[in-house]
Amino acid sequence: MTTDEAVAATTTPPPAGLRERKKQRTRSALVRSALELFTRQGYERTTVDEIAEAVQVSQRTFFRYFTNKEEVAFASQEAAECHFFAALCGRPADEAPLAALRGAVLDAWGSIGGDIEQLVPPELHMRMYRVIESTPSLLAVHLRRIAEMEERLAREIARREGLDIDTDPRPRLVVAMFGGVIRVAGKLWTEGEEDSVVTLQDLTAFHLDYVGPALAEKWDK
Amino acid sequence: MTTDEAVAATTTPPPAGLRERKKQRTRSALVRSALELFTRQGYERTTVDEIAEAVQVSQRTFFRYFTNKEEVAFASQEAAECHFFAALCGRPADEAPLAALRGAVLDAWGSIGGDIEQLVPPELHMRMYRVIESTPSLLAVHLRRIAEMEERLAREIARREGLDIDTDPRPRLVVAMFGGVIRVAGKLWTEGEEDSVVTLQDLTAFHLDYVGPALAEKWDK
DNA sequence: GAGGCTAATGTCAGCGTCTGACAATTGACA
DNA sequence: TGTCAATTGTCAGACGCTGACATTAGCCTC
Numbered sequence: 001m002t003t004d005e006a007v008a009a010t011t012t013p014p015p016a017g018l019r020e021r022k023k024q025r026t027r028s029a030l031v032r033s034a035l036e037l038f039t040r041q042g043y044e045r046t047t048v049d050e051i052a053e054a055v056q057v058s059q060r061t062f063f064r065y066f067t068n069k070e071e072v073a074f075a076s077q078e079a080a081e082c083h084f085f086a087a088l089c090g091r092p093a094d095e096a097p098l099a100a101l102r103g104a105v106l107d108a109w110g111s112i113g114g115d116i117e118q119l120v121p122p123e124l125h126m127r128m129y130r131v132i133e134s135t136p137s138l139l140a141v142h143l144r145r146i147a148e149m150e151e152r153l154a155r156e157i158a159r160r161e162g163l164d165i166d167t168d169p170r171p172r173l174v175v176a177m178f179g180g181v182i183r184v185a186g187k188l189w190t191e192g193e194e195d196s197v198v199t200l201q202d203l204t205a206f207h208l209d210y211v212g213p214a215l216a217e218k219w220d221k
Numbered sequence: 222m223t224t225d226e227a228v229a230a231t232t233t234p235p236p237a238g239l240r241e242r243k244k245q246r247t248r249s250a251l252v253r254s255a256l257e258l259f260t261r262q263g264y265e266r267t268t269v270d271e272i273a274e275a276v277q278v279s280q281r282t283f284f285r286y287f288t289n290k291e292e293v294a295f296a297s298q299e300a301a302e303c304h305f306f307a308a309l310c311g312r313p314a315d316e317a318p319l320a321a322l323r324g325a326v327l328d329a330w331g332s333i334g335g336d337i338e339q340l341v342p343p344e345l346h347m348r349m350y351r352v353i354e355s356t357p358s359l360l361a362v363h364l365r366r367i368a369e370m371e372e373r374l375a376r377e378i379a380r381r382e383g384l385d386i387d388t389d390p391r392p393r394l395v396v397a398m399f400g401g402v403i404r405v406a407g408k409l410w411t412e413g414e415e416d417s418v419v420t421l422q423d424l425t426a427f428h429l430d431y432v433g434p435a436l437a438e439k440w441d442k
Numbered sequence: 443g444a445g446g447c448t449a450a451t452g453t454c455a456g457c458g459t460c461t462g463a464c465a466a467t468t469g470a471c472a
Numbered sequence: 473t474g475t476c477a478a479t480t481g482t483c484a485g486a487c488g489c490t491g492a493c494a495t496t497a498g499c500c501t502c
Contacts, residue, residue, distance in 0.1 A: 019469050019478075047458065058481050063460065136365065143364035144357065147404075169405065173432055176401025183368075184393045211394055240449075240498050247450095268487065279452050284489065 027065050029055045031075040032120055038073060039127040043135045070141050073132065076125040077142075079116045081149055084108040088156060097157045097171070101178045102208050109201050126195065133190045146183070150175045181207045248286050250276045252296040253341055259294060260348040264356045291362050294353065297346040298363075300337045302370055305329040309377060318378045318392070322399045323429050330422050347416065354411045367404070371396045402428045 033054040037046040048069055052062045066072045088104035095103065113122045120128075132138040150172075158164065158171040165171050185204040192199070254275040258267040269290055273283045287293045309325035316324065334343045341349075353359045371393075379385065379392040386392050406425040413420070 017470080022469085023479085048460090049458085059459095060461090060482080061480060064480080067460090069459070139368075140361035140365035143368060144361035147360075147364060169428055169431060172405045173402065173428065176405050177398055177432070180397025180401045181394065184390065184397055207390055207394065210390060211398070238498085243498090244450080269489085270487085280488095281453080281490090282451060285450080288489090290488070 026055065026057065026061075028119060030057070030062060030065055031072060032124075034072045035076065035120055035124050035128050038131050039124065043073060043131055043138055070138065073128070073138055074141070074145065076116050076120050076128060077132070077145070079119055080108070080112055080125070081145070083112060083115045085149070085152065085156075088153065093160060097161065097174050098178065098208070100157075100160070101153070101175070102205070105182065106201055106205060109197055109204075112197070126197075130190055133187070146179060150179045153178075177211065178208075181211060247276065247278065247282075249340060251278070251283060251286055252293060253345075255293040256297065256341055256345050256349050259352055260345065264294060264352060264359055291359065294349070294359055295362070295366065297337050297341050297349060298353070298366070300340055301329070301333055301346070302366070304333060304336045306370070306373065306377075309374065314381060318382065318395050319399065319429070321378075321381070322374070322396070323426070326403065327422055327426060330418055330425075333418065347418075351411055354408070367400060371400050374399075398432065399429075402432060 030051060034046070034051045037050060037054070048062055049059050051072070052059045062072075066075075084104060087108045088100060091100040091103055112125075116122065116125055132142050154171040154175040155165055157175060158168070161171070163171055182204060185200070185207045189200045189203050251272060255267070255272045258271060258275070269283055270280050272293070273280045283293075287296075305325060308329045309321060312321040312324055333346075337343065337346055353363050375392040375396045376386055378396060379389070382392070384392055403425060406421070406428045410421045410424050
């Protein structure tokens with residue numbers, strides 16, 4: 001799903017058309033059933049046939065909604081990432097790059113529940129995150145998706161600051177730093193016991209503030 | 222291959238035993254044929270049967286040497302990464318963490334040719350790197366492998382500095398920063414025209430020096 | 443150097459992911 | 473209501489990968 005589609009999905013209350021509504025329902029049902037199965041019995045041990053059967057749909061139909069088995073596993077992640085990116089775009093223009101990124105990620109996690117609970121229960125979303133982190137093949141895809149997001153973030157930072165991303169390395173560097181910190185915090189959170197989002201926020205803020213000042217200094221040089 | 226095995230492979234000139242030599246030859250032939258096919262016609266468009274047939278071996282035998290199709294694609298990368306990690310371990314103990322990482326990566330790239338040319342021609346290794354970067358499924362695995370390497374680097378940095386990696390966030394943070402810079406430099410190099418290793422070294426050094434001082438300051442606090 | 447032992451390989455059957463092609467169904471709209 | 477187009481189901485098949493079992497071939501002892 002692109003950002004545009006995500007925005008459209010939230011700003012169009014009555015999608016109109018029975019055909020379209022049916023499609024949305026099928027898609028949602030596939031996502032929910034898939035995440036339920038993945039979190040219960042593991043990603044590898046769940047077959048596409050199982051997911052399709054749980055929704056009373058043929059396997060072929062599943063592959064018309066999702067290009068592959070991985071894609072359905074990241075459905076709620078996709079929504080969360082759109083949420084985060086939108087938060088960054090809504091940041092005041094006078095904020096420094098790292099401050100804007102920091103504010104966006106903390107805000108996004110704070111208000112994540114309301115945005116994706118239409119798709120899946122937030123609790124399921126969180127459990128699925130752990131499955132992703134602990135399943136090698138999913139972790140690999142997750143890291144690639146993060147890399148793609150970082151590219152978009154760098155372009156947005158460059159736009160905000162009026163820089164040319166092809167000649168100035170700073171947008172990509174600050175985003176790479178930011179991404180590194182986020183991943184360290186996320187990993188520590190996954191390994192820890194606490195499940196709450198607040199813990200994740202605190203952990204992230206702590207690590208960001210640890211390297212933040214040094215990066216901010218360098219930025220202005 | 223582990224670091225120990227890599228060291229053993231380079232310090233044991235006569236592997237002795239006809240059986241063992243035959244296995245090594247088969248393995249090398251599989252790697253070379255695979256990389257040749259991948260770089261010529263693309264990773265996705267190359268089947269395991271093709272690779273096996275090129276070496277006159279059954280498909281089943283291929284899967285006894287490599288757990289999956291991806292693994293053979295990263296065979297020369299594996300060697301290069303062992304080379305880099307060994308370079309880090311050989312760094313003087315009084316060097317600061319980022320300086321050691323910087324020195325290790327520049328040294329490793331400088332002497333990469335001699336180490337992996339026993340396996341594949343260096344030129345083929347470089348072409349394969351581009352295939353990895355431009356093939357989504359391989360890029361995903363590549364990023365996961367980098368993440369694993371970063372974990373090992375963080376532990377080595379912690380060991381050098383006498384820090385506890387479970388309580389002090391600095392080893393992981395400095396490595397995450399370093400990894401981010403490396404990836405930015407690598408990506409720019411891949412997108413550029415220049416093929417030479419020297420260009421990659423210059424690009425990396427430039428970007429590292431850009432953020433290096435800021436990180437070094439923070440490290441001592 | 444003949445024979446037994448064991449590691450390496452080949453063969454075969456089968457599961458799971460994913461795709462193309464074509465037929466059947468079902469909502470949309472005149 | 474009937475036509476049109478979108479959605480779905482069915483089927484066949486390619487490809488990645490694995491277990492089981494038979495076969496080959498290096499190794500080691502007597």
